[in-house]
Amino acid sequence: MMKSVQSRDGANVYALADHSGIHLPASCKQGACSACVCKVVDGHVKHTSDPACLTPKLKAEGYVAVCIANVSGDVTLQTHVGAKVRQARAEEADRMRHQHG
Numbered sequence: 297m298m299k300s301v302q303s304r305d306g307a308n309v310y311a312l313a314d315h316s317g318i319h320l321p322a323s324c325k326q327g328a329c330s331a332c333v334c335k336v337v338d339g340h341v342k343h344t345s346d347p348a349c350l351t352p353k354l355k356a357e358g359y360v361a362v363c364i365a366n367v368s369g370d371v372t373l374q375t376h377v378g379a380k381v382r383q384a385r386a387e388e389a390d391r392m393r394h395q396h397g
Contacts, residue, residue: 299316299318301313301316301318303367304367305366305367305368305369306366306367306368307366307367308344308362308363308364308365308366308367309334309341309360309362309363309365309366309367309371309373310322310325310332310362310363310365312367313362320332320334320362320375320376321376321378322363324363325363325364326363326364327343327345327346327347327348327349327350327361327363327364328347328348328349329349329378330349330350330361330378330381330382330385331378332361332362332363332378333349333350333359333360333361333362333377333378333381334359334360334362334373334374334375334376334377335357335358335359335360335373335374335377336358336359336360336371336372336373337358337372337373337374338370338371338372339368339369339370339371339372340368340369340371341360341362341365341366341367341368341371341373342365342366342368343360343361343364343365343366344364344365344366345364347360347361347364349361349381349385350381351384351385351388353384353388354381354384354385359377359381360373
């Protein structure tokens, strides 16, 4: 299912979705927990601060913490991917432990 929402550039993605009746999961609302993470399918969003929940690799793959991200033009997001991100972070941490352990 896809939903479209009109917005001005610079609007917070999470707040915009919430005000439009689109429920996105969130917990900390500070970019630390990964509950709100979405993947940018098309378009661009800009983080207002560096999200602690995303590794450089995940950011490069297009994942964003929408609680601390602002819209920049038209954007299409894949939502509810926080569990996938947490699994990827756990696997990366495990690899690091084995490399340095």
